[in-house]
Amino acid sequence: MNEKILYGYTGLFDTPDEIIEAAEKVSAEGFEKYDVHTPYPVHGMDSAMKLKPSKLPYIALVIGLSAMVTMFIFMYWMTSIDYPVIVGGKPFFSFPAWVPVLFEITVLSASIGTVVAMIAVFFKFPNLSHPLHDTDFMKSVSSDKYGISIEAVDSRFNEDYVRSFLSSIGAKEISPVYWDDEEVTFKNTVLKPKFLTFLIVVGLAVSGTTYFTLNKLMFMVPFNWMREQEKYIPQEISTFFEDGFSMRTPVKGSVALGNIPYRFSGDPEGAGEALVNPLAVTKENLELGKEKFDIYCSPCHGYFGEGDSRLKGQFPNPPSFHSEKVRNWSDGRIYAVLMDGQNVMPSYSSQLDRAERWAVILYMRALQRSLNAKESDLK
Amino acid sequence: MSSSEKVIEYSKKELPPVFGKLGIVLLVIGIVLSVLAYLSDPVRSAFNNVILLEFLTSIGLGALFLVALEHLAGAVWSTPFRRVFELISSVLLILPIVALPVYFHAHDIFHWTHADVVATDEILSHKAPYLNMTFFTIRIVAYFLLWNIFYWLLTGKSRKQDSTKDQKTTKTNAKIAAIFMPVFAITITFSSIDWMMSLEPHWFSTIFGVYYFAGTVIASLAVGTFVVIWLNEKGLLVNGIGKDHYYSLGALLFAFINFWAYIAFSQFLLIWYANLPEETYWFLQRWEGPWMIVSILFIVVHFAVPYFALLSQPSKMDPKRLKIMSVWIVLAHIFDLFWIVMPTHSPDGVLFGWIEIGFIILAIGIIITVFNLKSKDSNLVAIGDPKLQRGIDFRL
């Protein structure tokens, strides 16, 4: 082991009053490269050491303001130039609504910036290889003592002089501090291939992760069985059928489940002869018929089938159900009107299903009977 | 800690006679101008009188609030000049006189006093149980009574302590202050609703009381800061008040400027964003025609200038800058009240002439004269307060 290089001299004090006094004396003596070490900030130490006020608030101000201006320009560009969208009837440039975000960004950048500036620029941290670390001096001042260190690089430094000076101002446990070998021989290893490789790996990993996150991960849907089911969606290409269509035309003559084909389209008289109302005259059927009649038929035909439309002349009034002609129609003939429509009346085959159609006809019959009752009905 | 053997050196000194004379001169000019104003344009004068009344309420009540706050928080740094704030709060005593002209012109400025309008207006007749002359009178009398009671309680005890030096008084004061706080919150809210919000009887905003409170604290703090620094430079307070105390005052001023801006912005943003016609018209009135420039100027005067002037740490300690900013902020508060009150009177144009200036002169004259008269028979420092030495020793 070679001759150790001296870092400086340290001395300890017991009370905050002593350390303030000592600091005043050290700075009055003309030392510049000295420092005071305390377990907590001692009030009045800055003026005792004649330190200039910290410049950090200005850094905070500059970073905060520039972040705010940048964000403002950014927001203006996004909302007013790049992709203007009207939101809530507000103008593109709706400054009051931006204030919260501007404020947050200002605070965020200024806080991070100030702390990073303090740690990296003002403290030159992280610095784990300072000679004072791991000394008894350090252990004392981080717990309950107050210490002064005078560095060897100070222009007024002289071992004997400093030692006697420290004892003259009342310091205890005055001791020299030496640089460790590793700390002295430490070389900057940034350009070593190992470190460069490491940097490249980190760079690749970061950019890869970013790429993966933004281009792949964002498109991965974790629970997708609702969206992607095992069925063909319209227009999808089929790999099963030779023609490549997933949509098939039905085989000729095929009938949908439950569907009873209507054979009398365009032939109302035929329907009138062939079809018979399958429903029995029950209360339920009549009530169903009334419900459907009131919904679908009554707007034009009126609640009682008298053709008194509620549409106030917007549509020609239909004839009454109570005419001789309609009363003498068979149920099947009326059924044909419901299926095909008549004159301006459109088909109601899609609004009413088969049972409902017949139920409506039952109800119509009841209406007709109400105005032209037979004698037998009175009994 | 505090060295009890140290004796606080304080002997009562008179304020410089120039001060009193200045007050009298301003008061006389103010009274003459305002009387002339009432003769030439009573309605406009009544509106200005509302500004005057609310401004003096701000100063007096705000100072009393700050006194109570010190008692409640057990603060020591402000003890050396608490008496100054107590003296400023004596403005509360003459508030009823200032309110009288407005009260007699209520029919000219308060829309809701017109029975025929109220009868045909559904919303106003809905509000009639609150907005009617009888209840209004009861309320304002109650405010003045409560404020005066607490003024006497808080300042009287403190003044007695000068001779008794009784430690118990400090504790009693803290208790009174605690009771004062809710009373203060309710009275300041409803008085601001009565005097200012009801000028536009259709308009409403739940934060209005808080908004006025924020302005109140800034204004009274600014007056206090100015007086404290001025008295201290003249050597009329105790020795030892210095940069650390100034910094505290400046920081508080800065904090409340931000608080005011926060409240003002919250009120504006919510109304602007929701865009409900029954609320927005109040801001539209202040954002259309000539009032728009006034509103922009208002933001600059009331927020931007004081904010940047007091932002840095050294500037909060600089007595010269603090004095300038105090005056600025006091004027800004008058501006604030002007901005609230006057658009109701003249929505189509900004009226600012000799009448307005006359009332501002009157306001300043009243404050100076009342302070001068009140300080004649009282110490300028609460020398009996046990916290005084600690307050003088206060360091950041």
Next chain:
Amino acid sequence: MSSGVIDYTKEFSVIEGKPSLRSIDDLISKPLDTKPDKKYYIALSITLTMLMIGAVGLLASFYYGTGLWGNNNPVGWGLPIVNFVFWVGIGHAGTLISAILFLLRQKWRNGIARFAEGMTIFAVMTAGIFPAIHTGRPWLDGYLFPYPNQHALWVNFNSPLLWDVFAVSTYFTVSFIFWYVGLIPDFAILRDRTKNKLKKIIYSVTSLGWRGSNRHWQHYEMVYLVLAGFATPLVLSVHTIVSFDFAVAVLPGWHTTIFPPYFVAGAVFSGFAMVQNVLIFIRRIFNYEHIITLDTLEKMNKIILLTGMIVGYAYAMEFFMAWYSGVQAETFAFINRAFGPYAWAYWIMFSCNVLFPQFFWIKKLRRSIPFMFIIAVLVNVGMWFERFVITVTSLSRDYLPSSWAYFTPTITDFSLLIGSFGFFFTFLLLFTKTLPVVSIAEVKAVVDGAQPTHKDH
């Protein structure tokens, strides 16, 4: 100082009994140096069980979708938003203690600041879960940040929900930085006293090489001041923006201008109650009674009383203005709150937040630990219900009477609520064993005799 006549000429001790600086080191780092005991494991297993209940609820919500929650038309914001606002509110006390009370130079804060800041961070983390899962498809939350995405679309800067994203993430980041900056000197102290090699390495790295140098302290204190200066408006802005979520809407009961300060006061109110609750245990278990003194707890109770009254003021103003405004829907919303189907929730809220804290006017009750504990628990119950009342009553009775409905939370909702408590307290328990829960350096600075006497003045 506990009784009798107070001597106002002397500065009050913040730390009782003038302990030596070294004993403070020993006491505060003791939980880090000793192995956890049985009670700790019992507590941890309870919180972990709660966390697991929440995890089950969360997984079920992911698997089956958010239809498991009570949210439905018209109450689209159910318990998740209630929980979010509640937890963000809990976080506010920490920043108030560490930043605002620091700016006001309240020395008693030094003993509780670290812990409260920790609670802030954990509470904000807990709160952050809820809006994230409330989006329904949390894996797409990345779109909340304005980055040039494949849709070529930008986020909507006019939306208060986006302001929330910025506010809460900024709040978390700044709180975390503030916390870490405060921890640096403490890490250095731990580094210098530990004998364990691994701990030494960890503490060396985390303390960054701190040497207690006054040339550093000078900047450090300045940065602490600057950060406090930033954190103070930040903490106001966060709950203000949360209140904007409601108040910018035109829904009756939501749109009222007092919401920003009212929400902030409410947040501080509930946060202080939570901090006080937990501190009562901490000071007892770790023997910190002389550092976190009864006086400190009493001061916290005073702040609870004060903020409780601000909240009460806001309730009153809302009610008065609802009537004064003459707007029918607004008046109805408030009558409905107090006397409608959710009257039970309203009166729980009102009594817990406004009535019960009034007991703190009495000094004896303010200084009684069991009593203050109960009141603070009630305050937190009340504040949870406040958010429930605001969110649910207004939504369940909107402008369209045909869509009115009664909101009933489901078992999944409750499991998430329980889980959030488990999440929060698990972190808190881990924190007590891994980091110094009281700031060593800050406490040393306020021990009697720790500061020079300034004889020359």
